[in-house]
Amino acid sequence: MSRETDQERRRFLLRAGKAGLGVAAIGALGWWAHDTQGPSANIGQAANVKLPSFAVKGTDKRLAVVKSSHRVPALRAGLEALGGMGAFVGAGHKVVIKVNAAFASPPALGATSNPELVAELVRLCRGAGAKQVIVTDNPINDPASCFELSGIGPAAREAGAQVVLPHPGAFAPYSLPGGRLIRDWPLMYGPLAGADRLIGLAPVKDHHRSQASVTMKNWYGLLGGRRNVFHQDINGIISELGQMVTPSLVIADGVATLAHNGPTGGSLEDLRPTDTLILGTDHVAVDSLAVGLLGLKPAKVPWLGLAARAGAGTTDYESLNPTRVELG
Amino acid sequence: MELSRSHPSRTQRLLSLAVLGLLALVAAVVFWQQGRYDPASWGWGGAAGTGAGLLAELAVPGLAPLGPGEGFTPATLSDKIDGKAELYLAAGFESMAARRYALAGQPAQWLELMLYRMKDSRAAYSVFSNQRRSGAKDSGLTPNAYTTSNALYLAQGPYYLEAVASSPQPALVQGLAQAAKALLAKLPAAPSAAPAEAELFPAQGMKAGSVVLLAKDAFGMAGLDQVFIAAYPQGAQELMAFLARRADPATAQKQAAAYAAFLKQNGGNPQPAPAGLPGAHLAEVFGAWELFWAQGPYLAGVRGSEDQAATLALAMRLRQALEKAQP
Numbered sequence: 001m002s003r004e005t006d007q008e009r010r011r012f013l014l015r016a017g018k019a020g021l022g023v024a025a026i027g028a029l030g031w032w033a034h035d036t037q038g039p040s041a042n043i044g045q046a047a048n049v050k051l052p053s054f055a056v057k058g059t060d061k062r063l064a065v066v067k068s069s070h071r072v073p074a075l076r077a078g079l080e081a082l083g084g085m086g087a088f089v090g091a092g093h094k095v096v097i098k099v100n101a102a103f104a105s106p107p108a109l110g111a112t113s114n115p116e117l118v119a120e121l122v123r124l125c126r127g128a129g130a131k132q133v134i135v136t137d138n139p140i141n142d143p144a145s146c147f148e149l150s151g152i153g154p155a156a157r158e159a160g161a162q163v164v165l166p167h168p169g170a171f172a173p174y175s176l177p178g179g180r181l182i183r184d185w186p187l188m189y190g191p192l193a194g195a196d197r198l199i200g201l202a203p204v205k206d207h208h209r210s211q212a213s214v215t216m217k218n219w220y221g222l223l224g225g226r227r228n229v230f231h232q233d234i235n236g237i238i239s240e241l242g243q244m245v246t247p248s249l250v251i252a253d254g255v256a257t258l259a260h261n262g263p264t265g266g267s268l269e270d271l272r273p274t275d276t277l278i279l280g281t282d283h284v285a286v287d288s289l290a291v292g293l294l295g296l297k298p299a300k301v302p303w304l305g306l307a308a309r310a311g312a313g314t315t316d317y318e319s320l321n322p323t324r325v326e327l328g
Numbered sequence: 329m330e331l332s333r334s335h336p337s338r339t340q341r342l343l344s345l346a347v348l349g350l351l352a353l354v355a356a357v358v359f360w361q362q363g364r365y366d367p368a369s370w371g372w373g374g375a376a377g378t379g380a381g382l383l384a385e386l387a388v389p390g391l392a393p394l395g396p397g398e399g400f401t402p403a404t405l406s407d408k409i410d411g412k413a414e415l416y417l418a419a420g421f422e423s424m425a426a427r428r429y430a431l432a433g434q435p436a437q438w439l440e441l442m443l444y445r446m447k448d449s450r451a452a453y454s455v456f457s458n459q460r461r462s463g464a465k466d467s468g469l470t471p472n473a474y475t476t477s478n479a480l481y482l483a484q485g486p487y488y489l490e491a492v493a494s495s496p497q498p499a500l501v502q503g504l505a506q507a508a509k510a511l512l513a514k515l516p517a518a519p520s521a522a523p524a525e526a527e528l529f530p531a532q533g534m535k536a537g538s539v540v541l542l543a544k545d546a547f548g549m550a551g552l553d554q555v556f557i558a559a560y561p562q563g564a565q566e567l568m569a570f571l572a573r574r575a576d577p578a579t580a581q582k583q584a585a586a587y588a589a590f591l592k593q594n595g596g597n598p599q600p601a602p603a604g605l606p607g608a609h610l611a612e613v614f615g616a617w618e619l620f621w622a623q624g625p626y627l628a629g630v631r632g633s634e635d636q637a638a639t640l641a642l643a644m645r646l647r648q649a650l651e652k653a654q655p
Contacts, residue, residue: 106494209411
């Protein structure tokens with residue numbers, strides 16, 4: 001009995017040992033195959049690019065608010081109030097205008113930058129001596145359709161700009177220094193390479209996730225990859241975009257504000273005439289003023305506070321002594 | 329006996345080999361599948377058979393398709409509508425098909441049909457009601473359909489249609505109605521009326537078309553789902569009545585207590601219940617009043633007004649309306 005029991009125990013230990021080895025082998029195989037990093041947004045370039053400041057010396061803290069129902073005269077008056085286009089753009093400059101061409105929707109719906117405003121801005125840049133004006137965005141819809149159906153593409157080309165659509169070669173990995181979200185992420189750097197000036201032009205819109213979409217949210221269109229993952233931290237990403245870009249000038253178009261069902265809208269009834277164009281060099285200040293057109297207070301819009309605390313600008317726009325122009 | 333314990337039989341060997349073979353097959357399939365992982369294909373069935381076919385086959389007199397259609401899944405919806413995707417996803421989005429059409433011979437005059445397939449008719453009603461444009465006109469196509477100057481919106485069963493024209497040109501607006509009619513003829517028959525709760529609000533004084541179904545996390549409280557709201561303008565202010573049907577009276581009571589605790593945590597100041605509504609919860613929240621209670625399986629209440637008397641008056645009417653509905 002004792003010998004039989006010993007044999008049984010030996011057999012049991014042998015089998016248990018084999019089973020244990022099997023489990024360990026499978027575990028080791030799984031460990032070896034496990035990707036602790038997850039899918040990378042890196043697009044194969046060796047080094048991250050750096051995004052320079054596009055701020056123009058001597059123009060900081062400039063802010064103008066123009067009341068008008070007509071965009072073109074409002075733009076001219078606003079720029080005049082800031083010292084003229086010559087204060088921002090000079091002879092031989094390469095100027096990039098980052099529009100909001102996010103959707104393949106008609107201009108009348110106000111979900112994208114207004115084509116008349118784009119065209120006039122291009123003409124003013126050219127008039128100030130710009131050698132090259134690029135109009136660009138990385139829309140979430142099909143880029144060609146977005147630029148054509150929004151009217152931005154034809155208007156920009158006709159005014160003398162080069163429309164640059166996103167393409168794989170235009171992206172380079174970028175990390176925001178000290179950033180939490182924008183790390184090793186594809187940035188549409190191609191159009192920005194060698195640029196002297198960067199101007200943001202965005203409509204003022206209601207936004208289902210972030211309450212408002214204005215000029216800082218507009219920089220979202222410089223990112224590539226599966227950027228919708230950032231919607232889970234929409235306030236954080238807009239704040240980081242505000243830190244990522246130091247523009248030469250931003251323009252918030254609130255002549256007609258997309259006040260409901262943003263950011264896409266769809267019905268003309270989603271728009272509200274607010275007759276306001278805001279121009280400035282501090283995009284936090286410009287956006288803080290613009291959210292008022294949506295009936296929001298800057299203190300109630302978290303991404304504004306986050307961006308201000310991170311040093312991207314000020315929500316206290318009155319401290320910049322904005323120039324107010326009434327065109328009637 | 330000893331032999332049979334130490335050496336497995338032929339049948340046992342074959343069975344063991346079959347099990348091992350099956351495991352190896354599973355491992356091979358997993359390995360093969362993960363190499364071609366597509367998040368869009370997990371759990372939602374992709375865009376195929378989701379309405380894309382309906383638009384692909386749609387023929388509308390006077391309209392010509394502008395290119396092929398597009399299909400979107402929960403993983404890709406934000407590629408089409410950006411941040412608004414969250415509204416649809418929270419309500420129970422399954423898929424969306426979109427296609428543009430132009431007036432025959434006038435490619436610059438175009439419209440776009442966006443057909444959303446939601447998980448059920450309540451989900452479709454939720455996205456329909458959340459985006460209803462004020463001052464819109466009933467289109468008459470279904471009980472839940474309206475037009476604006478350049479668009480037509482409707483909910484039918486689990487489908488929600490947005491038809492948007494590039495301009496308010498009459499021929500395009502007419503095209504919207506024709507396209508919607510043609511599409512409705514292809515959709516499966518389904519109840520298109522609003523969910524029953526939407527009919528329970530007191531009709532007198534209610535703002536037309538103001539009933540909205542909040543699918544998820546109503547009033548900022550996690551888990552407060554499937555809540556109907558309706559607006560009651562009174563002078564310069566607007567009161568909001570709300571109600572939500574729960575599985576049973578005990579669940580409704582529990583949620584009323586949870587909502588009271590939520591308000592307290594967020595700066596609400598609890599007050600004694602008014603005499604007319606024993607057992608109700610009353611709280612002052614940053615100058616506005618919240619009055620709510622459990623009534624049978626319903627959580628009901630009134631919020632948003634600085635006028636306590638007006639809040640109580642509307643609450644009493646809502647209570648009576650619910651009593652009539654479930655005597």
